[in-house]
Amino acid sequence: MKFIIQREYLVRSVQDVMKAVSSRTTIPILTGIKIVATTEGVTLTGSDSDISIESFIPTEEAGDEIVEIKQVGSIVLQARFFSEIVKKLPKDTVEIEVQSNLLTIIRSGKAEFNLNGLDAEEYPHLPQIEENNVFKIPADLLKNMIRQTVFAVSTSETRPILTGVNWKVENNELVCIATDSHRLAMRNAKIETENERSYHAVIPGKSLNELSKILDDTNDLVDIVITENQVLFKTKHLLFFSRLLDGNYPDTSRLIPTESKTEVVLTTKEFLQAIDRASLLAREANNNVVKLSTLPDGVIEVSSISPEIGKVTEEIQSQSIEGEELKISFSAKYMMDALKALESSEIKISFTGAMRPFFIKAINDDTVFHLILPVRTF
Structure with a gap:
């Protein structure tokens, strides 16, 4: 694998996927960032098995070249070192080259780093999601809805279901409810849905906090797909997966x-x-x-x-x-x-x-x- 990339795009993508990388994981390869170069561009992935984030950098955007792919391929690099290196490189472009023994060379200007990589084939696959329950919501509204509810989730693991926000979709409306049993926050908004089905999911507060840090304050639409045990948020160049919490969320309607x-x-x-x-x-x-x-x-x-x-x-x-x-x-x-x-x-x-x-x-x-x-x- 070998490519040359604009450093600012790489830094932004690395910062996004780092939000899913945990230093405390039982799967050593998940302390790394997976990098895949194809003819279309470069994809970075970070995961802690609860949250997975995939960021895509296209070869060009609006006529400007962002990545020049010399050779396709993939590698997993230690996230902590790679993110620090990328932030501190001296020039605006970065060359990344993987040699046959997984040794990875990162060059920018006169600086050159050699990092030992891991085989990307051993990196766990992202969840495969069937897109049946899809709805759309502007990014700035989604950020607001998270901010106005997530603070009320429980921080105690005695009732794990309360550490999440209950999302209910019905009648083209999304209702978000969070409670720690001493207080309750509720926010609702109209949404664009592709079908009239009603369903609900409990999304971990931690996942929503991380998502909120990544979302831009724009009215670009975010696609949201909810399945039995996963939720996927899709923006133009980003996929954000989170597992859902198991269990029944308490009926809060009688508290109001x-x-x-x-x-x-x-x-x-x-x-x-x-x-x-x-x-x-x-x-x-x-x-x-x-x-x-x-x-x-x-x-x-x-x-x-x-x-x-x-x-x-x-x-x-x-x-x-x-x-x-x-x-x-x-x-x-x-x-x-x-x-x-x-x-x-x-x-x-x-x-x-x-x-x-x-x-x-x-x-x-x-x-x-x-x-x-x-x-x-x-």
Whole structure:
């Protein structure tokens, strides 16, 4: 194998596939990146057997030559060394040549590296996916949907299914739900589907985080294919595979309150900053709890007490308060996570009592909302 490639394209592809390479793997060859050169271009693959990423660099794009293929072939190179080498090469072009004993020479300008390669035939094959359940969604919307839900997945392995986000496709709509059993984040959006079937899958939060780092902020469509145990995200030059989580995701619909006793409308930024200040002392008490009380004339009091350190109280003016008086305690972190995900200047919080879940949504947007369980402090 021998080819000459534009370094910036190689660096970008290597960075993308590195997101799937793990140093802690029981299969030694998976600590490497597989490189395959064909007459069409160069394909790089990284995998940790849960996530696999394949990035394709075409020989030319928009009339510009990116890769000059001298000889087709394949090799697996140690990912950690290869990625560091590529980043630090001196010139804009890189020549990669594999000799008969798998020794790989990487040249750029006056720099030359020799790396011992591994046989690409021994690299595990990527999943073969039948493209029956395909839908399309713009990349920037997909990134947003991930960001607005994935933070609420569980980090505990006691219930593995909750470490993923439940994706439901029905009626040309995608609904994403994440919960760690103390809070819930939900986001929905219209999508383009090729059939009217409804199905669902639980995608690991870790996979979605990595995917989100790779996606561009463009409205280019991403093809998404869901099978029984895999999901595939396809962009112009990238394939991103992830395994799905086994098991039944809990029915979250019954958690969502249908009525409320107190409704508060607040300016998001002002409320977020008040919670942030209150959490300065709350954090020390390691339960991170702040208290919210409604006062007359539409005033909200946010407070936190940490017996050994001190206390903080702050009053903020709400846009409106309707319904019963309320005192409620909750995790400052959960509230701040939800407020940051909402992307709205004003929010409405609906409470159904001091010990019942309450939900937060943007004033003019029903596509995203968050549910938080209060904390008993009295």
